[in-house]
Structure formats: structure tokens, C-alpha cells
Amino acid sequence: MYTKAHFFGLGSLRALFALNLFSAVTVVVGQVQVVDMIPAAMSNETEGNPECFIAVNPDNPQTIAATSFMTTPAGSSNGQLLVSFDGGSTWVERNVIPSAPGNFNSFDITIGFNSAGTAFYAGYIRNPTFNLEISRTTDLTFNTPLTVLNSPRSTDQPYIAVRTVTGWFDFGNDRIWTSNNDGAANPASATIDQTLDAANAAPVFSQIRMDVGTPVGRDNYQTRTVSHADGHIYAAFYRRKGTITGGYNADVVVVRDDNWGNSTPAFRNLVDSATMVAGQNVVTSTPVEDTAGSSSALGNDWWGGDLSITVEPNDSSRVYISYQDSKAGAPKTDHLRRSTDFGQTWGPDLLAVPLAKNSSIAVNSHGKIAYLYQQLSGPPPNYHWQTHLRRSADGTTWDDVTLADFPAVGPGSLAGSRILGDYARVVAVGQNFYGVFSSYNDLVNASFPAGVTWQRNKTPNGAASPHFLAVDGVTTVASSIDPFFFKTTEVSSTSDFYVRDWTDSAAVRDHGQEPSVRGNFYSTSDVWNRRSNDPAAFDANDNPQVEDPQPAAMGHNFAFARISRETAGSAADVTVQYLYSDGGVGVPYVSAGPATTVHFAAGDTQQTPTAGNGLQWDLPSGASNHVCLAVEISTPTDPILQPGLLGRAPGWPTTDLLVVNDNNKAQRNMQVFGFGGMTQGMMMYAIAHNAATFMRDMSIGIAVDPRDLARLGSPTIRAIGGIGSASLPVQPGAVLTLSKMAPGENRWIELTFSPTSLASGSAPVDIVELVNGVPVNGYAFMPTPIPIQDAILNTLRQHAAIFTRLDNMFNNLSGAQDQARQALDLIKNNKTISPALYTNFLKAQSKSIVSLTNGFLKNASDGDSFGIIQSLDRLVAAISNPSAAQPLHLVFLEKLGAAQTLHQKAQGDVADIPQNVRWQKELFGRLKGVRCAGTVVEESSEFLAKFERGRADADDFEDLLESLENAFEEAAQKYLGRHGDSLLDDLEKAKSPAALQKAHRAFLLALDAAAPK
DSSP, rough: OOOOOOOOOOOOOOTTTTOOOOOOOOOOOOOOEEEEEEOGTTTTTOBBOOOOEEEETTTTTTTTEOOOOOBBBBTTEEEEEEESSSTTSEEEEEEEOOOOSBSSSEEEEEEEOOTTTTTTEEEEETTTTTBEEEEEETTOOOOOOOOOEOOBEEEEEEEEEEEOOOOSSTTTEEEEEEEEETOOOOSSOOEEEEEEETTTSSSSOOOEOOSOOOSSSOOOEEEEEEEOOOSOOEEEEEEEEETTTEEEEEEEEEESSSSTOOOSSSOOOOOOOOOBBEEEEEEEEEEOOBBBBBOEEEEETTTTEEEEEEEEEEEETEEEEEEOOOOOOOOOEEEEEEEETTTTTOOOOOOEETTEEEEEEEETSSSOEEEEEEEEEEEEEEEEEEEEEESSSSSSSSEEEEEEEEEOOOOOOGGGGGGSSSOOOEEEEEEEEEEEEEEOOOOTTTTTOOOBBBOOBBBOOOSSSSEOTTTTSEEEEOOEEEEEEEEOOOOOTTTTOOEEEESSSSSSSSOOSSSOSSSSSSOOSEEEEEESSOOOOOTTTTTOOOOOOOGGGOOEEEEEEOEOOOOOOEEEEEEEEEEEEESSESSSSSEOOOEEEEOTTTTTEEEOOTTTSEEEOBBBOOOOOOOOEEEEEEEETTTOOSSSSTOTTTTTTSSOOOOTTTTTEEEEOEEEEEESOOOEEEEEEEEEEOSSSOEEEEEEEEEEEEHHHHTTSSSSEEEEEEOOOOOOOOOOOOOOEEEETTTTTTTEEEEEOOOOOOSSSSSOOEEEEEEEEEEEEEEEEEEOOOHHHHHHHHHHHHHHHHHHHHHOOOTTSSSSSHHHHHHHHHHTSSSSHHHHHHHHHHHHHHHHHHHHHHHHHHHHHTTTTTTHHHHHHHHHHHHTOOHHHHHHHHHHHHHHHHHHHHHHHTOOGGGHHHHHHHHHHHHHTTTTOOTHHHHHHHHHHHHHHHHHHTOOOOHHHHHHHHHHHHHHHHHHHHHHTHHHOOOOOOOOHHOHHHHHHHHHHHHHHHHHHHSSO
């Protein structure tokens, strides 16, 4: 194998006495804030306010809305919404829920913001009609009543899920799924009222029956929905199978739709593995009690089942469910379970909580789980209701924070009624958790072990007889059931550092949301390259000025990032790691150099680079200067969300949305084509790399503003290489399919456009890699009209870069370095380069350019598949017209550069080493007939673990392959015969890291094709 040479690494505390089933100790991991939400202006209020629900604006978590059963004020046609504009510390009343005076404003109300943070929706049972209503407002000051969108029929327990589409197609459209128990349906009453155009003035709703099994009568009351950003929508319900004493036997069923509820038929993608009926049974025929809340032994509340479902934001395959059963000889119990395969199979209980109800589950952006429930504790007859928040990083080790504890008899005026009702709610926004629950607010008999803040008027702390006071501050007010808010601070805004994913202007920008609320996170982020150690002033839109990197022979490159936190805090050092990849989608990242440190003083909220503090990095010899640049930042208290980008393409090996979900990562994937004149047939190129470890059809979605299509002159897009190369018109939502892409295969995406206007501003065309319709990464082509002098200067720099690269690739190609020097000298010796001077340069160099191009094509790996000669002929024909020559010159350089990259990658690519090893691990994992296969899997796993920590490089790759020679020989003899011997010979003869990767990939390709699937 090759001679070893190092290169950059691809771098409350209360026992349950009566039951003696478990005890728990309160261990507070993160700060917990609890607030009684009834504002001072409502201090006269003495009602029972059960069934709380919460929604947090994901774009601005300072704005929070919450609901409970509250009476609509006399004279008002709108019921109460409680709103906070300071992150939950204080609350105000807003009468905006459509209702009727003197009644509860609504029953069973659930609410949600869209994921863009621009609209608010509610699904509720209207009083007194008992019909389901779905309403909306875009007034997030909540001074405008909600507009009713839909009022179809009588239902029970509506549960709303709202999502804004982020990604390539249908971007910005709001979608709603409101599960409910339809009073008009019997049997199979579990229903989803769905609209895929919720933001429209008159959205269209459809009703989807979840239950396609064989229920006995109607399904149970609870139905629950949850949506994921990638279009996976889950719902859960109880399918009643027959009556038993005091209740029903029921299946707990989960259904799923993989395309936003838009599949045909909808919500049929998950099929039960035993019955083959749509909807997977989590458990079958489990007893569910149905008991009215008139018994003190049952806490004076209703028990009729309990259900909650959520999905992990970073991985739509990881789903959590909580359900209640009432098995003989055991108390009513809530069970928390998890599926890691999209709901198909469910593991054992993560938690089993006796006498619990109103469960709610949330998972934060770092995979931490929160489980909220309200539990009836003893000893009898002195039962208490306790509200518990449990948290776990892994589902195994849990903390337990008791938020409230009060006698289950509740206020005397409410004894025998539903004290708690059917809902409590916890949600995650970024890393922090937010929630609401109902509790007795009595200042003597209730306790709040985690602390509580009161907004209501009350006697001073330490008063001999503490009690609540009316709005007048004098009159005594009786205790009652109130809604309470809580928030956990898993990471504070003082220590949550981030790199912006997008900036529109200084006033409109990313504030570190997780996930990012923008689908395009790759063309206006805060990581950029310059060709000098000066970050340059930001433009009028507060965006950095980006320069393509230059080859090492032309000088160094410098990487910069603007790092922020929302609130000033203590001093901190932030570790910054830059990475880059070849320009395109699916291409793995390699390290750009050693990590650096950025210091934040105690008062700093942002560190914007200044001259002299960029990371100096160099392109490897012969590498393309069309690259994607990325950054990862971390502190001990704010690490990156694993996995990191090193050795990976975002989205692989799973659809993990690495950058979108982690504000510690950012990337800039874009290419600017600056033209100073108009001509037909301008072209740009990007790589499409199959980062999967299996052959697949790779889908490339196209995103473009329809208003830009005319400016681009009916642009087209096509693939070069592989099977077929038909052009496809550029249209929003179009998909270019790259058929049968082998693991590690590269093809090129060609954008052709003919601008019709020199109006200012770019006309971007984005390509996004789609996996099952989910955008996992993207790249932006940026055709941009600029002044002719700037266009000429930029083109000459690119000319120098391309011919310097040509010299690096072929030492025997005489004149390439001189050609680069001629362009650099022209730039160096002239303050401005006039169009005439530019055309004189082209005329003088044309023969040399033609000769060098022909010389390259003789050595090229794929002939002239990019049409370089034709492009050069067009340039020569227009050489006297600078406004035509400049864009044609740049097109020629684009084609020559793309061909150079094709040739370079055909010799092997060290950036693909981790992909090779992941592929190797998976392949040998299924080769049960190879005795040493387990060794390959084990050692490959060890290599990848070291590599991801920056502790493995090319030497370790060679060592790994050498240690696995016996396994390779055994597999080759079993599956490949003589061809295997030849492939292993090539592997042994490899003389460079790239050649080793190439030979290893060829062996894996052949073995994968021959081995059993």
C-alpha cells in the first residue's frame, strides 16, 4: 500500500405510601420556574380551570399562549386566552376565542403556532353547539379575535398539530391535523380533520378515518396527533374491542403518513405486523377503565384512558407513546414506551406510573425526554394529586421534579367534579421545556416543591392567615383550581451560543432557534471565506461578503464565523471548527484545519470577526475552489449535537438534518455566477454525491422563485454522468432523478440559463437532496448581474485558479502555470481592468488556452462530456465583445473546472474514506457466511468512533484495511472468484490515500453486488 503520510483528519419529594409500588427522589437537573397564570387583573376569579394546553412561538419563545376551561366574560362574544410576552414570567388575558357570553369559552381546546411563528391556530369544541371549530389568527399580539376556518360537527377531545412546510416545495404553507372522536361516526370514530393549506383564506378540510380495523362501537375518547418537520405525521387512538366491567378492552393503535397526510389513501403507511391492517398495535385488548369522577378514592376526577404521542425532532423514526390501562390486580397505570423504527415495533416500558393521568411527552433538540403526568398519591383516605415532571437523556435514568401537590378533594365548591380534566401539556422548543397543568391554588393546603410565582393578589408572604385578595386588594377570595405554567432551563440564553443560519437584515435574522425556521440554511449563514485575513465589512443586508477560495499556489484562504448568544452572561471561550467539502449536495466534509477559540467577555452577546483572526486554511493541491464551507462551535456546557459533520454529508447516514436541528452548526453552500453582460446558454455546475451505503435513485428537488424564471430565460437543469442526461425545465417543485447511483458515485448537475435582464439582484436556483421527499441538504446557484469591471476581475481570478489547478494536476502540461500567472499579472498591474484590456488579454492568450484545453482533454477521465470545446469555440467567436465574452469565458472555466473535478475524483477521494468504512461495516454485517465478518464490523466501528473524534487519519485507514486482509480474502473467494483476486491486488498496490480509497471502493462495489441481500 501507499507510503504513510498524514493529512487533515476527516476531524416532591413524597412517597407513595398506600401502594408501595415505587418511590422517587427529586433531583433537579435544570432550573424549573412555576407561575400561577391568573393575572392580577383577574384576581376575583374563583372558578375551576382544568384542562390546560400550551403553545410556544418557535420563532420567538418569548410569546406563549395557554388555555383552560374559563368562563367567557359577560357581554363578550369571545373567550379567554392567556398570553405571555416575556417567556412565561407574566401573563395577560386576551378575549379572542370565539364563544358565547357566560359559558365556558370552549371545551377541550388545544392550540398551536405554526412552525414559522407567523400564525396561531386553535381546535376546540364550541360552546354551546359542541361542534369542533378550527380557528386562526396572524395577529400575534392577540388583540384580534380568531377567525373560524371550519365548524364541521360534534366531536370529543380535538387535538391539534400545526406545521409550516420548510424545504424545497410548498415552502411556507401551513398544514393542520386535528385528531378528534367524531360524534357522527360509529363505529370507527377516531378521525383526523386535515388541511394542507391552512394559511389560505378558505382552507379545504378533509376527514380521515384513522381506524380501519374492527372496533366494537365507537373508538375511545382520546385521539392524539404529532407532526415532524420531514413530513412524517403520527396519530394514536384506542380501538375499543368490547366492554368489560367499568370500561373496555382496547387496542392502542398508532397510524402514520409519510407525506404530510397527502398519501393515497392517507395515514396507511404503518401496517400492523400481525394483523396486516393499517395502524400498528402497541398493545392489544388491554383493559381501559371508564369511571366518572365522583369518588374520592379516584381523586374526584374522570378516568377513561390516557394517551399522548410525540416524535423526536432530530429523528422521525424515534416515536414515544404514553397510554393507560387498568389490568386486574393492578392500579390504573400510565406506560411510556418508545419505537425506533417509525412506530413499527415498540420496546418495553421506559416508565410505568401507577394512578397517573394527563400524561404528555416532549423531546428537545438534543434528544432529551420530558414526561409530564398528574398522579394520585396516598395514603388513603388522604389522597393527593401530584404533578410530576420527569426528564431523561436516554430513557433509562430519570429525574423527578414535583411541580404541585394538593389534597385530591380539591376546593369544597368543586368536590366531586373534574378537578384536572383530560389535558396537561409539555412541549420542547430548542433545548428547553415549557408546560402547563391545573392545580389547587390554596395557599395553606397546596404545595409547590419547585417554587411558584403568584400573579394573583394575595396577602404578603409570612402572613398569619394567607389567602387571596380580589382586584380591590382587600376582599378575600376563595381558593380554586388554576392553570399553572412551568419552564425548565436546560441551557440558558447566556450559555447557548449559535451561528446564524440566515440573515435577511440587521432587524430580521435567525436568533438561534432549534430547529431553524428557514428551509434555506445554506446561502445566508454566518460562515464565510475570504482570500485575505480580513472578514470585510458586511453588506447592506448585514450579510458577509463571500469570496471563493483560491488554490494554495495563489495564496492562503481564511475562514470566518459570526458567533452569537441572545443574552450576555459570564465570560466563555467558544471552540470553533471549520470544515469544507466540494460544492454540491451529498458531499462529505473534511477538516479545514485545527480548531480555534473565540473569547466572549461577560458583557458580550456577539463576536463579529475583525481583521487578523480568521482561520488560515489551504486547498489541497489540485482541489476545486468551488466548495461548501461549514462551522461547528461548542463549549463544555453547549456541545454540538452529535453526530458532527466531519466525514459526513448532512442527511446521511440517516435523514438527520444535522445543520437545521443544531444552532451550533452552520454551512454556506452556494456558488455565485457574476455576469456583466447577457448571452445565451450560461451554465453552472454542482456535484451530486451518493452518500448512502447502497445503490439508490437520488432525487434532486428544484426550488426557485417563479418570478425569477423569466429573468433567467426559461432555465433548464440536467445531470451529467450515469444513466440518462435529459434536460428538465426549472420549475418550483420539479424533481431531477439520478437513477441507480452507486455508493460514493458522483454525477454533476448542470444549470443552463439565458438572462433576459440586467436588473440588480441575484436570481437563485436551489437544488436540494431529497430522501423520501425530505430535503436533507441544499446548494444554491446564484446567477448575479454585476458591473462589467467587477465581472471581469472575478473571471480573471477564476481563470488563474483553474489553470493553477491544471498545473497541479498535470505537471507535464506545459504552460498552465504561465497562463495562470498572466491573469494574475494583469490584475496586479492594473488598478482597473477596462473591457478593452480584458479582450486584449483573451486574444493574446487564446492559442495557449486552446492548446492547454486540448492537452487536458487528452488526459481527462471522461472525454469532453461537459462540452468544453464547444464552449471554448463560443468564447473565441465573441472575443472582441467584452459583455458577451466575459460570461462565455466564465462558462468555459465552469466547464473546465467541473471536468477537472471529475478527473480528480476518478482517481479516488480521501473525503470518502469514512463512507467506505460505514459501507464496509454494513456489508460485512450481513455476510453471515464469512467467519471474520464480525471482526470487520467491530474494527470498522472502532475506526469510525476514533475518526469522529478526530483521532484517525489515512494511516489508520491503511492499518484498518491491512488488519482485515484475511476477512477480505475469505469474502472474495466465497463471492467473487478470480475477479476478487484482481481487486485485492489493486488494493495492495495503492500508492496514495486517494488510490487506496478508490481500490477499496471498487472491492466493496463488487462484493456488495455479489453478496446476498
